[in-house]
Amino acid sequence: MSEKRALVFLAAFPTLLLLTGLIVEPVSAVPEGLLRIITSRSLLLQDYLAVGGIGATLVNAGICGLVCVALVKQCRVQVNGPFIAAVYTVIGFAFFGKNIFNIWPIFLGVLIYARTQGLPFRNSLLVALFGTTLAPLVSYFAFVSGMPQPAGIVFGLATGTLVGFVLPPLASHMLRFHDGYNIYNIGFTGGIVGSFFVAVFRSFRFQVAPEIILSTRYDRFFEIFFGVIFLSLIVLGLYVARASYRKLGDSMWRILSSTGRLVSDFVQIGDHAATFINMGVMGLIASAFVLLMRGNFNGPVIGGILTVVGFAAFGKHPLNCIPVLIGVVLASLITVWETTTTIVIIAGLFGTTLAPVSGQYGPLAGVIAGFFHLSIVMNVGVLHGGVNLYNNGFAGGFVASFLVPILDALKRSRKPA
Amino acid sequence: MKHETKKISKIVDEILTYFLFHFNAKAEITITPEPKRYRMLFRFTDVPITDEAYAALDARLVVKRQPELEDYYWQLTGEIEDSNELMLVAMMCDSIEMRRDGNDITLSLVRSI
Numbered sequence: 001m002s003e004k005r006a007l008v009f010l011a012a013f014p015t016l017l018l019l020t021g022l023i024v025e026p027v028s029a030v031p032e033g034l035l036r037i038i039t040s041r042s043l044l045l046q047d048y049l050a051v052g053g054i055g056a057t058l059v060n061a062g063i064c065g066l067v068c069v070a071l072v073k074q075c076r077v078q079v080n081g082p083f084i085a086a087v088y089t090v091i092g093f094a095f096f097g098k099n100i101f102n103i104w105p106i107f108l109g110v111l112i113y114a115r116t117q118g119l120p121f122r123n124s125l126l127v128a129l130f131g132t133t134l135a136p137l138v139s140y141f142a143f144v145s146g147m148p149q150p151a152g153i154v155f156g157l158a159t160g161t162l163v164g165f166v167l168p169p170l171a172s173h174m175l176r177f178h179d180g181y182n183i184y185n186i187g188f189t190g191g192i193v194g195s196f197f198v199a200v201f202r203s204f205r206f207q208v209a210p211e212i213i214l215s216t217r218y219d220r221f222f223e224i225f226f227g228v229i230f231l232s233l234i235v236l237g238l239y240v241a242r243a244s245y246r247k248l249g250d251s252m253w254r255i256l257s258s259t260g261r262l263v264s265d266f267v268q269i270g271d272h273a274a275t276f277i278n279m280g281v282m283g284l285i286a287s288a289f290v291l292l293m294r295g296n297f298n299g300p301v302i303g304g305i306l307t308v309v310g311f312a313a314f315g316k317h318p319l320n321c322i323p324v325l326i327g328v329v330l331a332s333l334i335t336v337w338e339t340t341t342t343i344v345i346i347a348g349l350f351g352t353t354l355a356p357v358s359g360q361y362g363p364l365a366g367v368i369a370g371f372f373h374l375s376i377v378m379n380v381g382v383l384h385g386g387v388n389l390y391n392n393g394f395a396g397g398f399v400a401s402f403l404v405p406i407l408d409a410l411k412r413s414r415k416p417a
Numbered sequence: 418m419k420h421e422t423k424k425i426s427k428i429v430d431e432i433l434t435y436f437l438f439h440f441n442a443k444a445e446i447t448i449t450p451e452p453k454r455y456r457m458l459f460r461f462t463d464v465p466i467t468d469e470a471y472a473a474l475d476a477r478l479v480v481k482r483q484p485e486l487e488d489y490y491w492q493l494t495g496e497i498e499d500s501n502e503l504m505l506v507a508m509m510c511d512s513i514e515m516r517r518d519g520n521d522i523t524l525s526l527v528r529s530i
């Protein structure tokens with residue numbers, strides 16, 4: 001597939017969200033909803049569907065996604081697995097935490113870092129896109145910290161820029177903590193950075209704490225909407241591969257044989273067609289998981305599903321994800337956490353950040369990783385007060401770094417020549 | 418480019434680890450620093466590699482330098498004993514030539530700086 005067509009593919013989904021947002025609600029209601037979204041806390045777990053309504057939320061997600069696609073185009077980077085994952089992740093989190101106001105300072109901070117290092121921005125673009133995990137810091141200081149205006153907005157923008165500036169070197173360094181077994185590495189990095197900043201801010205009497213606001217109004221709409229999109233991805237993959245289904249089979253097999261450990265770019269390991277099919281299949285599996293758990297299709301859950309779909313181009317496939325999902329469900333059945341709650345369901349969806357553990361050490365290791373992940377993720381959010389949207393990536397870093405050396409020691413030495 | 422020396426070391430580490438772990442092969446390595454690039458020459462002898470494994474290795478070493486990924490992920494190179502970050506190596510090099518002569522394999526890598 002040509003780069004131009006790949007870029008059109010990348011832009012198609014956010015464009016669809018944008019147009020849908022302008023259709024499902026009167027256009028006149030969108031600006032007011034967007035303003036409510038922009039000025040909201042945006043810390044975990046703030047569902048923009050409940051804050052701004054469905055139209056404004058879809059428009060917000062669409063615009064955020066298109067901004068990312070524009071940056072990918074402007075920087076002339078290849079539309080490969082990592083960038084597909086990054087764009088879908090930003091779109092997913094634009095349902096609960098990222099918005100058209102708070103993502104910019106992070107981009108600016110990364111840009112300033114690149115300039116000070118004498119590097120082109122494209123070298124740090126991936127960190128910039130994923131780095132919007134800390135965008136809620138901007139919203140918090142700008143609108144809800146109690147600081148007088150416009151000082152609050154200025155402080156929020158400055159904090160976001162500073163965070164963006166420190167992310168690239170830290171993100172690269174943090175990889176060594178879990179050796180690439182936690183796919184959401186920026187989530188782990190964001191957790192460390194967020195905890196550092198929040199600890200300092202709490203020393204100055206700022207109260208930074210998670211707050212849960214969730215919508216239950218749009219379940220049926222999103223079940224159908226995303227079901228159609230995921231099926232369309234599979235059809236698209238079959239269409240792109242129409243010249244040779246045997247080649248498609250080989251590509252799918254290479255993807256399914258991959259451990260998923262960073263850096264597993266499925267566009268390169270397989271090809272575009274196989275990647276699209278994997279994305280569609282993973283979307284259907286994630287949706288089925290939510291329905292089986294009797295969960296709601298609210299903002300965070302949609303974010304979780306879309307992140308799984310995005311990372312189905314960059315490390316996740318059914319064979320390495322399902323064991324982790326099973327592990328989270330098993331843990332929820334015997335622990336104090338209620339199985340059907342949104343927080344447990346998103347722990348399952350985002351817990352697939354540990355898919356490489358399953359891919360490398362087998363399904364049982366994946367189940368164990370998912371089992372421990374639920375407990376860890378329920379305890380680390382307090383450190384950063386909800387400013388790090390990829391809280392599961394933060395927890396996944398701890399789980400992977402704890403389990404991998406043990407699994408490695410227990411594993412029988414093998415040499416697959 | 419930053420960390421250039423360390424990146425070269427990690428590329429060497431990754432290639433060497435791969436051949437030692439999978440084939441326990443005898444290795445000779447020559448690193449040649451030049452003004453604007455590094456040349457890395459690996460000679461592995463007595464490599465018990467099958468035709469299929471060689472073809473798979475060749476496919477993984479298709480060069481596609483991607484600075485947008487390299488600056489972020491380079492620290493993972495050479496970190497895991499039995500894993501293979503050869504794709505990362507391919508992302509970090511400008512050219513890779515691999516030749517096979519019986520059970521001997523020669524790899525020639527060039528990385529511009």
